[in-house]
Amino acid sequence: MKNKNSGLTKNLILTGVGGQGNVMASRALAGMLVDAGYVVTIGETFGMSQRGGSVMSHLRISPDAVKSPQIPKGGADVIVALEPLEALRVLTVYGNPGVSLISNARSIDPMGVITGERDYPSEETIHEAFARLTARCWIFDATAIGLVLGNPVLSNIVMIGALAGTGLLPIDRRMFAKEIRKTLSPEKYALNLKAFDAGCSMIK
Amino acid sequence: MTRLLSPAGSRVLFLGNEAIARGALEAGVSVATGYPGTPSSEVIESLATVARGRNLYVEWSVNEKVALEVAAAASFAGLRSMAVMKQNGVNVASDFLLHLTASGTRGGLVLVSCEDPGALSSVNEGESRYFAGMLEMPLLEPADFQEAKDMTKWAFELSEAIGNVVMLRSVTRMSHASGNVICGKFPAKTRKAVFRCDGPIMDSQTGPMISTPVVAKHLLRQQKLKTVQALFEKSPFNCYTGPARPDLLLVTASACSLYAAEAVEMLGLQKRVGILKIGTTWPLPPRLVSGHLRKAGKILIVEEVMAFLEENVKVLAAGDPKLSKGKTFFGKYDGTLPFAGELNPDIVADALAKIFKIRRDALSPSYLEEARKTAAMLPPREQTFCAGCPHRASFWSIHNAIALDSREGFVCGDIGCYSMAALTPANGYWTMPTLHSMGSGTGLAGGFAKLAPFGFKKPVLTVCGDSTFYHAVIPALINAQHNRADVTFIVLDNQGTAMTGFQPHPGIEVNALKESVPAVDIAAVCRAIGAKVTVCDPFDLAATGAVLTDFLAEKGLLKVLILRQACALSPEKKGKKTFEMKVDEELCLGDACGCNRLCTRIFRCPALVWDRKKKKAAIDEVVCAGCGVCASICPQKAIVKTPVASAFASGG
Numbered sequence: 001m002k003n004k005n006s007g008l009t010k011n012l013i014l015t016g017v018g019g020q021g022n023v024m025a026s027r028a029l030a031g032m033l034v035d036a037g038y039v040v041t042i043g044e045t046f047g048m049s050q051r052g053g054s055v056m057s058h059l060r061i062s063p064d065a066v067k068s069p070q071i072p073k074g075g076a077d078v079i080v081a082l083e084p085l086e087a088l089r090v091l092t093v094y095g096n097p098g099v100s101l102i103s104n105a106r107s108i109d110p111m112g113v114i115t116g117e118r119d120y121p122s123e124e125t126i127h128e129a130f131a132r133l134t135a136r137c138w139i140f141d142a143t144a145i146g147l148v149l150g151n152p153v154l155s156n157i158v159m160i161g162a163l164a165g166t167g168l169l170p171i172d173r174r175m176f177a178k179e180i181r182k183t184l185s186p187e188k189y190a191l192n193l194k195a196f197d198a199g200c201s202m203i204k
Numbered sequence: 205m206t207r208l209l210s211p212a213g214s215r216v217l218f219l220g221n222e223a224i225a226r227g228a229l230e231a232g233v234s235v236a237t238g239y240p241g242t243p244s245s246e247v248i249e250s251l252a253t254v255a256r257g258r259n260l261y262v263e264w265s266v267n268e269k270v271a272l273e274v275a276a277a278a279s280f281a282g283l284r285s286m287a288v289m290k291q292n293g294v295n296v297a298s299d300f301l302l303h304l305t306a307s308g309t310r311g312g313l314v315l316v317s318c319e320d321p322g323a324l325s326s327v328n329e330g331e332s333r334y335f336a337g338m339l340e341m342p343l344l345e346p347a348d349f350q351e352a353k354d355m356t357k358w359a360f361e362l363s364e365a366i367g368n369v370v371m372l373r374s375v376t377r378m379s380h381a382s383g384n385v386i387c388g389k390f391p392a393k394t395r396k397a398v399f400r401c402d403g404p405i406m407d408s409q410t411g412p413m414i415s416t417p418v419v420a421k422h423l424l425r426q427q428k429l430k431t432v433q434a435l436f437e438k439s440p441f442n443c444y445t446g447p448a449r450p451d452l453l454l455v456t457a458s459a460c461s462l463y464a465a466e467a468v469e470m471l472g473l474q475k476r477v478g479i480l481k482i483g484t485t486w487p488l489p490p491r492l493v494s495g496h497l498r499k500a501g502k503i504l505i506v507e508e509v510m511a512f513l514e515e516n517v518k519v520l521a522a523g524d525p526k527l528s529k530g531k532t533f534f535g536k537y538d539g540t541l542p543f544a545g546e547l548n549p550d551i552v553a554d555a556l557a558k559i560f561k562i563r564r565d566a567l568s569p570s571y572l573e574e575a576r577k578t579a580a581m582l583p584p585r586e587q588t589f590c591a592g593c594p595h596r597a598s599f600w601s602i603h604n605a606i607a608l609d610s611r612e613g614f615v616c617g618d619i620g621c622y623s624m625a626a627l628t629p630a631n632g633y634w635t636m637p638t639l640h641s642m643g644s645g646t647g648l649a650g651g652f653a654k655l656a657p658f659g660f661k662k663p664v665l666t667v668c669g670d671s672t673f674y675h676a677v678i679p680a681l682i683n684a685q686h687n688r689a690d691v692t693f694i695v696l697d698n699q700g701t702a703m704t705g706f707q708p709h710p711g712i713e714v715n716a717l718k719e720s721v722p723a724v725d726i727a728a729v730c731r732a733i734g735a736k737v738t739v740c741d742p743f744d745l746a747a748t749g750a751v752l753t754d755f756l757a758e759k760g761l762l763k764v765l766i767l768r769q770a771c772a773l774s775p776e777k778k779g780k781k782t783f784e785m786k787v788d789e790e791l792c793l794g795d796a797c798g799c800n801r802l803c804t805r806i807f808r809c810p811a812l813v814w815d816r817k818k819k820k821a822a823i824d825e826v827v828c829a830g831c832g833v834c835a836s837i838c839p840q841k842a843i844v845k846t847p848v849a850s851a852f853a854s855g856g
Contacts, residue, residue, distance in 0.1 A: 069381035092579035118583035
């Protein structure tokens with residue numbers, strides 16, 4: 001259900017598998033938005049919940065108010081997924097006919113799939129479900145881009161670049177550069193900017 | 205982390221725990237201690253990063269009780285101090301806390317408990333709020349990030365005003381959520397430590413710091429609560445939002461107040477529901493609460509896990525017949541809200557919809573049906589040991605040794621990432637059927653070992669992590685040795701407090717402040733107790749298996765095996781492969797091999813996958829950590845490891 005009176009608040013969910021850099025990406029994104037003057041609330045969990053399991057960060061981007069760190073069911077405006085199965089998992093709880101999705105195409109098999117007890121949905125099934133459950137979706141292999149740049153974990157920054165490319169949030173390259181300059185070494189800074197640009201160019 | 209030191213007036217995105225740390229800095233905290241535990245760890249971690257040059261001592265203590273004792277010493281010497289822990293840590297600290305609240309304190313002393321409703325990263329849903337009532341100390345609960353900072357700062361002032369410890373309680377959705385905070389000033393001057401103990405026994409500012417005479421000190425503690433209540437009546441941390449005469453008064457605290465506000469908004473009930481957000485939850489300020497209770501005939505109390513707030517509001521209302529007459533209370537006792545698990549905006553909205561008999565807007569039935577059908581086909585993503593995790597190798601050897609021994613041996617579990625061997629039993633190859641609090645595995649194992657006279661024949665093993673060893677295992681280990689308990693005790697030493705983010709512990713030569721300190725060697729401690737000790741690399745499956753098989757055969761004594769290999773996520777190992785792994789497709793016989801997919805079906809490494817097209821095992825290069833262990837388990841020797849030239853050499 002969409003909030004009646006919070007049309008001004010944008011709800012974004014960043015999801016993936018523990019170890020994919022979900023938390024780093026949500027921090028970078030939130031940092032940019034805070035600098036731009038928004039009141040941002042992030043909800044997430046760390047610790048053992050990260051070990052190989054599904055991870056999710058909820059970002060509430062409001063012009064003026066602290067929001068609940070958990071987005072209401074069916075209340076996502078944008079979903080950014082580092083793994084397609086996790087995109088589906090989040091969509092089925094927080095999706096609605098108006099939601100936009102940007103998803104990495106590269107899958108990570110859950111243990112039940114590795115052991116053969118369960119099946120990973122086929123690419124076709126995933127694309128069909130995306131089409132039925134979203135208003136707009138972009139899907140591309142961000143991990144492959146990360147690997148070309150030298151590290152698969154850069155897929156998180158590739159996805160942020162793609163998010164900027166969609167124009168769904170008021171973020172751009174300049175803001176991203178300013179944000180990561182605060183924490184990264186010059187070498188990593190340049191590499192992250194490359195990943196951002198590569199992601200941005202995936203959105204047409 | 206320079207962000208924590210942002211100048212006064214700047215608007216910064218803080219994790220709830222960083223907001224608490226910033227509040228402590230603004231209060232002029234001199235000593236901060238804690239034991240790592242999700243969701244509390246970042247308070248001490250962030251303070252440690254800024255301690256240098258600030259006249260601030262930060263310590264990762266051996267456990268929560270010692271952490272509180274170290275902090276209390278600073279308070280007795282007139283300094284401001286804090287001890288930080290997760291919910292069950294308060295249980296560990298509680299014996300000292302009982303006596304501390306009786307002796308009283310001097311410099312402001314704040315106990316921060318970060319709790320985990322819904323057990324998102326815990327094996328319990330422990331509640332520390334009842335300690336506040338039981339031990340008669342004030343309880344504060346922040347409801348947003350700004351408040352987390354401001355309330356922490358005020359908690360020190362309150363503690364000094366009453367001469368007793370103040371408890372500040374956060375929850376996962378506050379500690380591990382982030383939001384905007386406007387920073388305040390740091391104090392100009394620092395304090396000097398002075399401990400006076402020459403005054404009268406009843407003067408906690410100059411006399412001896414003791415809990416006797418018990419009854420007199422108890423009465424003194426209760427008198428302090430009168431001052432607390434008077435201050436709470438005027439506290440800006442309690443606020444009311446809503447109409448003058450609401451149909452329903454919603455009383456709430458902590459992160460729940462954000463859920464409540466959102467739920468009221470979702471249902472468009474702003475003109476009918478008033479929200480009383482209480483920040484000072486124990487003791488409740490009676491005049492303030494009764495004043496608001498008078499406003500409405502219906503009262504809904506919204507809080508997580510136990511009904512602490514509901515009980516206290518009802519006790520207050522019951523004391524005034526005029527106040528409770530004709531009122532309907534909704535909360536946990538009438539079944540409106542659950543007594544377990546965490547809340548969210550939807551659960552609160554459902555409760556309000558039920559009380560007001562209104563329907564919540566919903567998505568179209570066709571969309572919901574589509575979502576339901578999609579959800580049904582999704583394989584769950586269960587937690588598992590990471591690729592390259594030493595625990596997987598350790599449990600592989602433990603399982604095989606137990607199987608060879610054939611007396612149905614089992615492992616008493618403990619708290620760490622290796623708890624996953626019990627939480628998802630297939631991760632531990634079905635060897636670990638017990639799991640309780642830190643150190644309990646060793647105590648239980650010592651107990652099982654004494655059941656032979658009652659016909660109990662299974663051999664007993666137990667595991668603990670390196671940090672857990674120091675925290676709570678040593679007394680149980682001494683107990684086992686002294687009572688000749690036949691136990692195989694295994695330390696899963698992954699060189700740090702890995703699960704909570706690699707905080708140092710007494711076995712590491714560096715402390716929280718990155719200073720060089722003497723390490724206390726686990727093997728030396730065990731040998732000093734008199735136990736037989738062997739140290740092994742768990743990645744060496746053959747050597748580890750041989751030691752375990754010998755240990756199980758050697759009856760009547762305590763045997764210690766230290767399995768030492770750094771965590772795959774440790775900063776020195778992360779992203780660096782020791783081996784490049786590959787499955788030789790010629791050698792892998794797939795389903796034709798008699799192994800029945802031992803590697804992917806049983807071993808359960810997230811990087812060792814089954815290629816359904818080729819019907820053979822394969823390595824997911826993106827996930828693989830290059831530990832090389834899987835090469836030792838394939839009966840066909842089809843998994844091949846090649847050393848990486850610039851590999852991190854595992855030190856052991």
